[in-house]
Amino acid sequence: MDTDSTVTAEAEPADAAQAGNGDSDSGVVIETRNLSKIYRDFWGRKKVNALKSLDIEVRKGEVFGLLGPNGSGKSTTIKLILGLLFPSSGRVLVFDKDASETSKNERIGYLPEESYLYKFLTAEETLDFYGRLFDMSGAARKKRVNELIELVGLQGAKHRQLREYSKGMTRRVGLAQALINDPDLVLLDEPTTGLDPIGSREMKDLILSLKKQGKTVLLCSHQLADVQDVCDRVAILDQGELKELGRVTDLLKVQDVTEIHTKRLRPEVEAEIRAIIEREGGDCTIDNPTATMEDLFLNIVRESEARPGARRVTGASTPQKAADDDQQAEDNQGEAGQ
Amino acid sequence: MILQPEDFWSFYEWLMRPESFLESAFLQGIVLFVLAIVIGLMVGYIISANRYGPSEGFYAVARAVRDLIRFDLPGTSAHRVFALARLAFKEAIRRRVLFVVGLFVALLLLAGWYLNPESSDPARLYISFVLTATNYLILALALFISAFSLPNDIKSKTIYTIVTKPVRATEIVLGRMFGFMAVGTVMLVPMGLASYLFVSRGLRHQNLEVVDVVEEADGSLVGETDYVQDHKHSFTIYPDESGSTAQGLTDVVRGHRHIVTRDASGKFEIGLPQPLRARIPSYGDIQFFDRGGNSKDAGVDIGAERFDAGGYGSAGISRVIGLSGGSRKVQHGYVEGGTLGKAEFTFQNVTPERYPDGLNLDLSLRAYRSYKGDIESGIRGSVTMKHPTKDIESNPISFVINEYEVDELLLPLTPEGTDNNETRKLNVFEDLVDENGQLVLVIKCLDRSQYLGVTQSGVYLRAGDNPFWWNLTKAYISIWLQMAMVIAFGVMFSTFLSGPVAMVATFACVLLGFSAEQVYDTRHFIDSGIERGGGPIESMVRLLRQDAMTTQLDVDTTAAKVIKTTDAGIVYSLDAIATALPNLPKMVGTAEYAASGFDILGALLLRHAAATLGYCLLAFIISYFFLKSREIAA
Numbered sequence: 001m002d003t004d005s006t007v008t009a010e011a012e013p014a015d016a017a018q019a020g021n022g023d024s025d026s027g028v029v030i031e032t033r034n035l036s037k038i039y040r041d042f043w044g045r046k047k048v049n050a051l052k053s054l055d056i057e058v059r060k061g062e063v064f065g066l067l068g069p070n071g072s073g074k075s076t077t078i079k080l081i082l083g084l085l086f087p088s089s090g091r092v093l094v095f096d097k098d099a100s101e102t103s104k105n106e107r108i109g110y111l112p113e114e115s116y117l118y119k120f121l122t123a124e125e126t127l128d129f130y131g132r133l134f135d136m137s138g139a140a141r142k143k144r145v146n147e148l149i150e151l152v153g154l155q156g157a158k159h160r161q162l163r164e165y166s167k168g169m170t171r172r173v174g175l176a177q178a179l180i181n182d183p184d185l186v187l188l189d190e191p192t193t194g195l196d197p198i199g200s201r202e203m204k205d206l207i208l209s210l211k212k213q214g215k216t217v218l219l220c221s222h223q224l225a226d227v228q229d230v231c232d233r234v235a236i237l238d239q240g241e242l243k244e245l246g247r248v249t250d251l252l253k254v255q256d257v258t259e260i261h262t263k264r265l266r267p268e269v270e271a272e273i274r275a276i277i278e279r280e281g282g283d284c285t286i287d288n289p290t291a292t293m294e295d296l297f298l299n300i301v302r303e304s305e306a307r308p309g310a311r312r313v314t315g316a317s318t319p320q321k322a323a324d325d326d327q328q329a330e331d332n333q334g335e336a337g338q
Numbered sequence: 339m340i341l342q343p344e345d346f347w348s349f350y351e352w353l354m355r356p357e358s359f360l361e362s363a364f365l366q367g368i369v370l371f372v373l374a375i376v377i378g379l380m381v382g383y384i385i386s387a388n389r390y391g392p393s394e395g396f397y398a399v400a401r402a403v404r405d406l407i408r409f410d411l412p413g414t415s416a417h418r419v420f421a422l423a424r425l426a427f428k429e430a431i432r433r434r435v436l437f438v439v440g441l442f443v444a445l446l447l448l449a450g451w452y453l454n455p456e457s458s459d460p461a462r463l464y465i466s467f468v469l470t471a472t473n474y475l476i477l478a479l480a481l482f483i484s485a486f487s488l489p490n491d492i493k494s495k496t497i498y499t500i501v502t503k504p505v506r507a508t509e510i511v512l513g514r515m516f517g518f519m520a521v522g523t524v525m526l527v528p529m530g531l532a533s534y535l536f537v538s539r540g541l542r543h544q545n546l547e548v549v550d551v552v553e554e555a556d557g558s559l560v561g562e563t564d565y566v567q568d569h570k571h572s573f574t575i576y577p578d579e580s581g582s583t584a585q586g587l588t589d590v591v592r593g594h595r596h597i598v599t600r601d602a603s604g605k606f607e608i609g610l611p612q613p614l615r616a617r618i619p620s621y622g623d624i625q626f627f628d629r630g631g632n633s634k635d636a637g638v639d640i641g642a643e644r645f646d647a648g649g650y651g652s653a654g655i656s657r658v659i660g661l662s663g664g665s666r667k668v669q670h671g672y673v674e675g676g677t678l679g680k681a682e683f684t685f686q687n688v689t690p691e692r693y694p695d696g697l698n699l700d701l702s703l704r705a706y707r708s709y710k711g712d713i714e715s716g717i718r719g720s721v722t723m724k725h726p727t728k729d730i731e732s733n734p735i736s737f738v739i740n741e742y743e744v745d746e747l748l749l750p751l752t753p754e755g756t757d758n759n760e761t762r763k764l765n766v767f768e769d770l771v772d773e774n775g776q777l778v779l780v781i782k783c784l785d786r787s788q789y790l791g792v793t794q795s796g797v798y799l800r801a802g803d804n805p806f807w808w809n810l811t812k813a814y815i816s817i818w819l820q821m822a823m824v825i826a827f828g829v830m831f832s833t834f835l836s837g838p839v840a841m842v843a844t845f846a847c848v849l850l851g852f853s854a855e856q857v858y859d860t861r862h863f864i865d866s867g868i869e870r871g872g873g874p875i876e877s878m879v880r881l882l883r884q885d886a887m888t889t890q891l892d893v894d895t896t897a898a899k900v901i902k903t904t905d906a907g908i909v910y911s912l913d914a915i916a917t918a919l920p921n922l923p924k925m926v927g928t929a930e931y932a933a934s935g936f937d938i939l940g941a942l943l944l945r946h947a948a949a950t951l952g953y954c955l956l957a958f959i960i961s962y963f964f965l966k967s968r969e970i971a972a
Contacts, residue, residue, distance in 0.1 A: 039972070044388055082502050084971035102409070102506050110502040116495040118425065120432040132421030133503040177499060 027060035029185050029216045030081055034090035037076050037240075050076045051240045053090065058218055063211050065231035065248075066220035072237040074220035075113060078189050081218070082110060094185070106134070109183035111174050113190045119163040123154050123173050126162065130177045148176040151206075167194040175203070186210055188219040192226050197297045204230050225294075228252065261289075341795030346621060349944045360656035363945070367952050369655055370918055374956055378963060379403075385967070402966055406508075410962070414508045422505070422513025423520060430483050430521040438479050442529050445471055446536045453540075456568040458743075459593040461614055464540055465810075466933035468533035473817050473926060476522060476529075477848065480821045484518050484828025485841035493837075497970055507965040511958055514829045515822075522821045530814045534807055541594070541611060543567045548598070548606040559583050563596070563608055571608075573598045590746070593935070616809035616937040617700065619798035620692075622683035622779070626671055631678035637671020638679070640706045640789055657858065658917050660865070670704050670793050675717070676786030683797050684726060688777040690767050697723075697749040697766065698800040699779070704791030705739045711788065716740070718784040723749060723766060726776045730757045730769050734782070739790060744935075804937045812938040816928040819950040823920050824848060826957035833964040850915060851922035857912045864906055873905025920953050 037051040051073040058064045066074045079085040081092050083099040092099040095107060117126055127148055131141035149158050152172035162170060171194055178186060191207070192200040200223075207217055207230045221227050227234060228248060236244040244251065270286055277284045344352070355362035379399060387395030449467060457463050488510075491497040500510065543566055551561035559575040575586030575598060588596045594611040601607070626637045673679045688697070705717040720734035732755035737747060755764040764770060771777045781797065783790035827847050831840035850857075863870040871877045871887040879901060880887065891898050925946050931938045 079971045082498075084498060084501065085969050102413075102504055105502055105504040108502065110499070112495065112498050114495070116498050118429065118496055120429060121425075125428075129421055129425055130499070130503060132424075133418055133500070133505050135415055135417050135504075174499075181503075 028057045029060050029095060030056070030058040030218065031093045032056050032077070032081075032090065033093075035077070035080060035087055035092055036089045037073075037080060037085060038088040049240055051080070054237075054242055056235050056242070056245065058216060060216050061211065061214050062232040063207060063217040063219070063230050065227040065234040066218070066237060067222065067224070067227055067234050068220075068237035069222065071239075073240040074222075074237055075189060076240075077237070078187055078218070078220055081187065082108070106181065107184040109178035109181060109186045111178040111186070111188045111191060113193070117162055117170065117173060117177070120161060122159050122161055123149060123165075123176075124158045126173055127176055127180060130180045134181045136181075144180060144182075148179060151179075152176045168196060168199050171195055171199070175206070183215065185216045185218070188217065190221055190223075191219055192221065192223050197294055198301060200226065201294065201298060225292075341793070343794070345939070345942065346794070347941065347945075349941045349948070352941070352945050353948070355654075358656065360659075360661060361654040363654060363949065366654045366917070370952075371956060373918075374960065378960065382963065382967065402963060405966070406959075406962060410506045410508045410966075413506055414512070418505055418509045419512045419516065422500075422509055423517035426487060426514050426517025427520045427524075429487065430518065431524075435479060435483060435521060436525065438475055439525050439528050439532075442471065442475055443532055446532060449536075450540065457592075461537070461541055461593045461935065462933045464537045465614075466929060468536060469813050469817070469929035469932060472526070472529050472533060472814070473820070473929065476526060476817055476821050477824050479525070480518065480522060480824040481828055481841055481844055481848070483521060484514070484825040485832050485844055486837040487514060487518075488829065488832040489835070489837035489840060492970065495971075501970055507962050508958075510965060511829060511833070511961040515826055515954065515958070518825045518829070519822055522818065522825070526814055526818055526821075530810065534810055537810075538614065538806070541614070544608065544610055548573075548608065551606070557581065557583065559586070559600070561606070563588065563598075571596060575600065614806035615803035615935065616806060616932070617800050617935055618802050618804055618937040619700070619795075620685060620687065620801050621794060621798045622685040624671075624792070624794045624797075625682045625684070626673070627678060627680045627682070629674045629677035629679045637673055637681065637792065638789060640672050640791070654917070657861075658914050670791030670796075672704075672706055672789040672791045673781065673783050675783030675788045675790065680780050680782045681792045681797075682724075683779045683781070683794075685777050685779065685799055687775045688767070688771045688799070689775055692801040693751075693799070695748075696751050699747040699749050700798055700800055701737070701739075701745040701747065701781075702743075702793075702796040703739045703745070704741055706789040706791060708787050708789065711785065717788045717790060719790050720782050720784055721747065721749070722780040722782075723753065723755075723770050724778040724780055725770050726772045726778050728772075730764065731755055731780075732764060732766075732770065736784060809932050809937055812943055813929050813932040815943060816925055816938070816946060819946050820922060820925050823922075823950050823953050826954040830957040830961045830964075833961045834968065847919055848922065850912070851919040852926075854916040854919065854921050855923055857909065857916045861909050861913045864902075864909055872902065873909045875901050875905050875908070920949060 032054050035051060035054040036049075038046055039048045039050055041047050054073075054077060056064075066077060068074050076085065080087055081094060081099055083101075083104075086100070094104045097104045118129075121129065124145060127145040128141060131144060136144065149155055152175055154169065154172055154176075157165070157169060162173060165173070175191075178188075188207070191203050195203060204226060207219070210217055211230075211232075217230075219227075219231070231248050233245070233247050234251065235242055274284060274286060350356075353362060353364050359365060382399045382402065383395055385395075386398040389395065390398055446468070449471075453460070453463055453467060488497075491500070547564040548561045549564060551559055553559055557577045560572070562572045563570050569591045571588035571591050573586055573588040573596075575583045577583050584600055586598050588598060588608070594614075596611055597609040599607050599609070626634045628634050628638070671681070673681050699721065701721075703719065707717065716738040718736055718738055720736045722731050722734045724731040732753040735747065735749065735753075737745060739745075749766075751766050753764055753766070754761070755769075756762075757764065757769065766777070779797070781790070781792060824844060828840060828844045831843040835843060860870070860873060862868075864873065869888045869890065871880060872891065876891060879885075879891070879893065883892070885892060891901070893901070928938050928942065928946070
């Protein structure tokens with residue numbers, strides 16, 4: 001995926017600076033204060049306590065992840081931030097404005113959990129429509145729509161109605177509509193769900209490039225690997241409560257284990273190291289690291305695109321294919337491979 | 339069609355009712371808005387107090403009001419409204435609602451088999467058929483698209499991507515309303531064209547031959563046409579000034595006539611039926627005189643007609659609060675024959691410019707026989723032109739009453755008459771019309787002890803005709819207005835109800851709007867103690883006991899009291915609700931004008947337009963608050 005080259009990491013929108021307290025690194029974009037949400041039934045009886053006294057701050061320029069199992073309150077938090085739900089108590093401030101204010105949306109891009117788009121519109125019409133909602137002029141809209149269609153790689157399908165799209169393609173249009181206004185804050189609800197490994201990787205690359213452009217990203221996911229790959233900080237929620245909050249690197253660092261990476265270690269050197277460690281009273285395992293499934297898959301696809309028709313020794317690809325929704329994967333692959 | 343006094347009101351009269359402001363539409367509108375605001379604030383407070391507690395609830399309501407006035411109304415962008423309207427339009431079109439137009443055309447194609455061209459007035463049948471079909475199809479469609487769209491968006495969560503953009507609740511509501519109105523417009527245009535073609539082509543026929551032409555002593559030719567489409571015409575061609583008998587008219591049969599031309603060789607040719615038209619009536623003020631010649635407010639009542647007709651009419655707020663002063667529905671007033679009894683109509687603005695060829699007088703009269711008499715010949719009446727103040731009048735012109743048809747008379751411009759007992763030839767504009775352009779027409783019944791019934795709308799001068807297409811357009815505008823109202827209500831309900839429920843709620847409003855006049859009538863009967871079946875509970879009791887409608891309710895006194903009190907409560911509440919709702923039958927009634935061949939009064943259309951605008955505005959404000967206070971993702 002390309003990234004938008006017009007905005008660089010240093011170019012920082014003037015109003016974003018105002019939103020913070022002068023220092024752009026610590027500028028707070030989203031702030032929740034004692035945020036709680038209780039779902040009630042028609043008669044006002046309490047059904048679920050979905051969120052309990054959440055206090056988080058998302059700072060400008062960071063990628064913030066909300067993690068948690070299903071029903072932990074991730075989506076509720078995002079919906080409260082967007083004003084789709086009203087808090088039962090507490091407050092949400094976005095760019096120092098109350099979440100219920102419409103004007104905050106000028107600087108927000110939102111990719112919902114599933115891409116809730118109008119199926120009877122084509123990709124181009126969809127983006128044009130959302131552009132109109134930002135009062136963009138005709139020329140600016142047209143330019144932006146073309147840029148985004150190219151960014152998400154849907155040039156060949158832009159005149160088809162969304163009802164004909166595969167899930168992955170719909171997701172791309174959803175992403176494009178979230179970026180139509182070149183937002184300062186991007187909220188992504190389960191961004192990699194429904195994407196094949198390539199799409200998933202591209203999504204992660206895009207998130208990183210958004211970060212590079214100085215934008216703030218808040219995402220919620222239960223794909224832990226994805227969160228680990230892109231997030232600077234994470235909040236872990238369970239049963240509506242904040243369980244952990246901090247930098248990913250800090251949280252994941254295992255303090256009492258040391259890892260050494262090296263290449264082409266001779267067996268005698270390996271034995272020597274083992275001997276040293278055992279002498280010190282520790283026990284150790286020495287092994288070749290395994291690559292991730294993602295790396296393997298991407299390598300195969302890249303190779304197959306470079307040399308179509310060539311057949312790689314199989315074994316790895318069969319369980320891989322079965323793991324995916326195969327029809328979908330093929331579709332997506334076809335679309336992505338242009 | 340009997341026009342009621344309120345149908346004659348000008349726009350200003352309707353809006354302000356200079357004589358009785360309590361009945362004015364303006365007051366009704368103001369009361370409705372104030373009530374809506376008060377009830378809205380109360381309900382809003384109760385809900386938010388329940389949600390946030392008493393004091394925080396108050397601030398929440400205050401904030402919502404402030405947001406509307408300070409941010410959302412001024413911040414509403416025409417561009418965004420347009421974008422959303424365009425989306426709603428596309429959605430409807432891509433869901434193939436245009437299918438309804440196809441359905442309509444199919445209906446027209448089939449209708450040809452069932453509409454009876456042998457009826458006495460096929461034009462009326464055709465026109466009322468196309469207008470009724472259009473009306474109900476469009477209202478049903480408006481009901482469906484408006485009630486389901488927003489709930490569908492909320493259910494499918496597509497609304498998430500809208501409300502997370504800088505889109506205001508005002509824009510969402512307006513966008514829907516305008517989008518659906520555009521859909522309706524796009525459908526009404528082809529339906530209108532199809533209707534026009536259907537009516538004008540469906541009624542087209544040509545009588546080919548003439549038979550039995552006889553030349554009279556005065557040189558005129560009298561003959562008959564052949565029998566085509568189950569009717570024939572007779573015609574008389576009078577020689578014109580040069581003595582030529584080249585052109586004449588047939589009589590009116592089944593609501594139309596043909597031009598008959600005769601070429602040099604003496605061959606007759608009968609043209610196509612004269613095009614449909616819309617009479618532009620010029621109504622006069624009516625004054626009755628009893629058999630002794632004393633002026634009266636109303637004519638003779640020949641039965642319980644006035645009671646039967648009943649009803650308060652829509653007298654605005656004054657009826658709801660019980661101040662409308664009794665029944666006000668106008669029915670035929672009767673004039674006794676062979677006495678000094680008469681009905682005088684004073685017409686305004688009678689000028690040579692408006693009536694260059696004579697006064698076209700149209701009469702829709704009733705006859706009432708108190709004895710059988712000569713059943714072969716009709717009851718006779720006469721019309722006399724008279725100066726409003728001076729003692730000058732024309733000789734009476736007699737006619738035979740044709741019931742249930744419009745009789746067309748051409749009053750001559752130079753009639754014989756008497757000027758202060760002196761007989762001479764009069765000139766209508768010089769001798770009979772006064773300096774204010776007023777002329778009096780006196781209508782009498784000539785047969786002793788028989789009665790002639792008139793209404794104000796039954797006797798009018800016809801200054802000209804409007805083309806039929808323009809009248810049909812006006813009827814379609816009226817349908818458009820009804821559609822706009824239904825859409826506004828549908829969108830309003832859909833902001834807080836689910837699709838099917840919103841549709842039922844809108845439908846209930848439409849139904850109650852349609853039955854408004856019946857509700858008024860029921861209230862009238864209850865108020866005046868007339869036994870007409872009573873309210874809902876009493877009717878149910880009567881149905882179960884198989885009692886007649888007009889008998890005393892045959893239950894014990896306490897039970898009767900309970901039933902009647904409950905019924906009164908229900909009927910009064912229904913009355914209040916029906917008064918708050920648009921008076922749809924009046925709007926649907928405009929189709930009746932077109933079908934009867936009357937020009938739809940501009941003032942009437944303007945009144946409907948103003949009422950529609952008012953209701954749309956109200957629905958818009960209510961929708962805004964519901965949408966704004968709604969948790970979209972809940």
